[in-house]
Amino acid sequence: MxxxxxxxxxxxxxxxxxxxxxxxxxxxxxxxxxxxxxxxxxxxxxxxxxxxxxxxxxxSEPFFHQGKGGERDMVHPGNDQFKPGDQIQRPPSGQGGGAGEGQASKDGEGEDDFxxxxxxxxxxxxxFEDLELPNLKKNQLAKVTEYKTVRAGFKADGNPSSIDIVRSLKNSLARRTAMAGKHKKQLKAAQAELERLLADPDENQADIKILEQEIEEIKARIKKVPFIDEFDLRYKNYEQQPVPTSKAVMFCLMDVSGSMDQATKDMAKRFYILLYLFLTRTYKNVEVVYIRHHTQAKEVDEQEFFYSQETGGTIVSSALKLMEEIVADRYSPHEWNIYAAQASDGDNWADDSPLCRELLNNKIIPFVRYYAYIEITARNHQSLWREYEQLAAEHENFAIQHIREVSDIYPVFRELFKKQVK
Structure with a gap:
């Protein structure tokens, strides 16, 4: 062993x-x-x-050592101060010379943190440990699974209409090369020898006849190799692949109005980067839709979402309307798990905040799995927060959180996407 x-x-x-x-x-x-x-x-x-x-x-780990008190025999190196039989005074308690926890010893040495x-x-x-997308469900009709046909290489038998001509001819060429290659070399050598003998046909007449007969036999063997054989045929292979039943899309709505200073925008970007990393790390094929807004909303790509310098006034409802249009156009709630995360400093036109609540309550919250709103500000809350507070009290799939400084971002993120107890 x-x-x-x-x-x-x-x-x-x-x-x-x-x-x-x-x-x-x-x-x-x-x-x-x-x-x-x-x-x-x-x-x-x-x-x-x-x-x-x-x-x-x-x-640090526990370890075994000698306790205080008791009698024990010890062997020490020789010295010039004590003689055999002398008793040594025990040092007073707490006056050891080693380094204490978190401090240096008397000679200035100690241990750093690990x-x-x-x-x-x-x-x-x-x-992202213990985090998940809330309320993620399989959007699928009972006992019904959709499939799509995909190419899956080649096979040796099948329907004549699915023959792959190029692959079949390649196989034919490889087979004919393998089977007739030796005979072609013999034929080439025999023809070269025949040309040499024909230089003096009178003396080599007998050898010429034998060689010509041999060449005919070699050509006959080569002709017996079929151009195409059933063994060469290859057919296109198709498989039925189930279509994923849990499709999810995350809408990221960010306020880039003039009231959002650079520090506030950086905190919003931190939150969205965390969200993007969480989605790509935890799930496959989750689509992300980026929407920036001031007085007008615009769907943008990832680069423009994080780095564009565009700014202006504030009308939050423009982003909600654009989200509703995109969902109606590309993401059917019957097929997609729809999520949204909105970040703003809460500054909005007073008469637009009630419209935001109405849009969310009547047209967006009914089809989203989860809607998270974070307000990034050190000021007192304004009308938008108060309107959203009413929605949070009425709907379980609507959540609001407040971020005052950078240290609040990660705890708020974990609170919004913590794993649900089932």
């Missing part, structure tokens, strides 16, 4: 054998460190790895 001995060097007093085990063991400390680190990042490097620092006291690097994937896994 083979015995494997792990001789890899571990840090002092540490029993973590590998990286994954270490991450599981100190999961809570790492999550706290990642949560603190995200607030210090810039918008552009929010999805890179991270150096995580864990306090020394959190990674610092290690986690990768981008590990960072994102920790960042």
């Amino acid at each position: 083979a015995n494997f001995i792990d001789r890899r060097l571990n840090a002092k007093n540490k029993s973590t054998v590998n990286r994954r085990r270490f991450l599981r063991r100190y999961n809570q400390q790492i999550k706290e460190a990642v949560s603190d680190a995200i607030n210090k990042r810039s918008v552009t490097d929010i999805d890179s790895g991270e150096s995580v620092s864990i306090p020394k006291r959190d990674v 610092v290690f690097q986690i990768s981008k994937d590990e960072y994102l896994d920790i960042l």
Whole structure:
């Protein structure tokens, strides 16, 4: 029986054998460190790895040692102060010379906190742990599954109408080359020999006849190789692939009006980058629709959504109307799980806020799975927040949160998309 001995060097007093085990063991400390680190990042490097620092006291391990009191025999190096039989005074309690917890020793030395690097994937896994899209359902009629026909290579038998001519001819050429190649080499050699003998036909008449007969036999063997054989035929293969039954789209609505200063816009971008990373990390084939608005709303691509400098006044209802139009045009609520996340500083025309509530209540909330509104401001709430508060009280799939500073972004994000207890 083979015995494997792990001789890899571990840090002092540490029993973590590998990286994954270490991450599981100190999961809570790492999550706290990642949560603190995200607030210090810039918008552009929010999805890179991270150096995580864990306090020394959190990674220290218990160990066995001699307790105080009792009698024990010890052997010390020789010295010039004591003789055999001398009794040594015990040092007073608390006057040891070692380094204390979190402080340096008398000679100025001590231990720093434990610092290690986690990768981008590990960072994102920790960042979005226990999060999900609320109310995600399978949009599918009972006992009905839709399929679409897709190409799936080639097969050796099938309907004559599905023959792939190019692939069949390639197979034919390869087969004829393999079967007739040897005979063609013999034919070429025999023809060369015949030309040599024909240079003096009187002396080589007998050999010429034999060689001509041999050449005819070789040509006959070559002709017996069919141009196309049943073995060569290849047919196009098709398979029925089920169409995904859970399709989701996320609408991102961001206020870019003049009241949104650069710091406020950066916090909104942080929130949306977190949302985008969460969607792409956790789900497949989730579509994202970006809408920027001031007095007018416009559907934009990812680049323009995050980096455009366009600004103006504020009419929030323009974004809601555009969202409604896009849903009616491209995303049927019967086939799609529709989500929306709106970010604003709450500044809006007073007479437009009731219109926003009416649009949401009558035309948008009925078909969305979840609508999240975040207000980014240090000021008192204005009319838009008060109107949205009424919607939050009436609808379970409508949520509002308030962000005052950068440190609020990640906790608010986790609160909005925390995994539901079933």
